[in-house]
Amino acid sequence: MIEHVPMEDHRKGTAALDEARLRQQAIGVKLRQMFDEVVNEAVPDEFLDILRKADRPAGDK
């Protein structure tokens, strides 16, 4: 879409794009790390306790 730029600028543009892509990949890796860090945390007991209590029918609601 940016075809109107001169050839040399275009090459520079391509190199810059590659660099940008690499930086994006680095950010993507970090992003997943950040998310997975929480995914890999031990789940607090509270969660399972709540779910366990939900099992017992508290009367006929």
Added chain:
Amino acid sequence: MTETQVGRSPFDPPRDKAFKQELVTLIPHLRAFARTLTGDATAADDLAQDAMMKAWDARASFQLSTNMKAWTFMILRNQFYSEKRRSWRQSQLDQEAAERTLVAVDNPEAPVALDELRLSLRMLPAEQREALILVGAGGFAYEEAAEICGCAVGTVKSRVSRARRALQAILEAGAYDRDGGSAGDAMGSILADAERLSSLR
């Protein structure tokens, strides 16, 4: 009456058991998504617990063998925004909101152990942040993310792309610095730049 109809009796122990087993495996993911939405571990766990119970209560309306992860993420997201709307009457997030988020990061009561990516993420408009998290970290396809966010696939694509650019710009400018008094202004111009760049495509 077929098995998948919503009017089915809610009393179905084997099905409930299967549902619960799958729900339990999703808890870590719900916690992670909640953490990115709230930016606070305690609030995130409250949100994830609420979402988990909402999913459990709505289990009769869920069709087994469809994407339960996307379904629970949608519940969590809806819960987050309905709570937010209640406390802070604003659903349409914009640049102003991004700047307020930045101010919130400067709040001394905010968690201190935030790394630069976390801080930078908080500066993105919420809709861009969640789109990027779902696709870039949560492992969802654009189509699934669109379903979770209740918007068009193209909208998700453009939000993800704008989020990526803005995040990169913020990280490069070091504009996430919590000591920087002028960080709000820097943020405004970065977002404007990112916006201009993406409109050039």
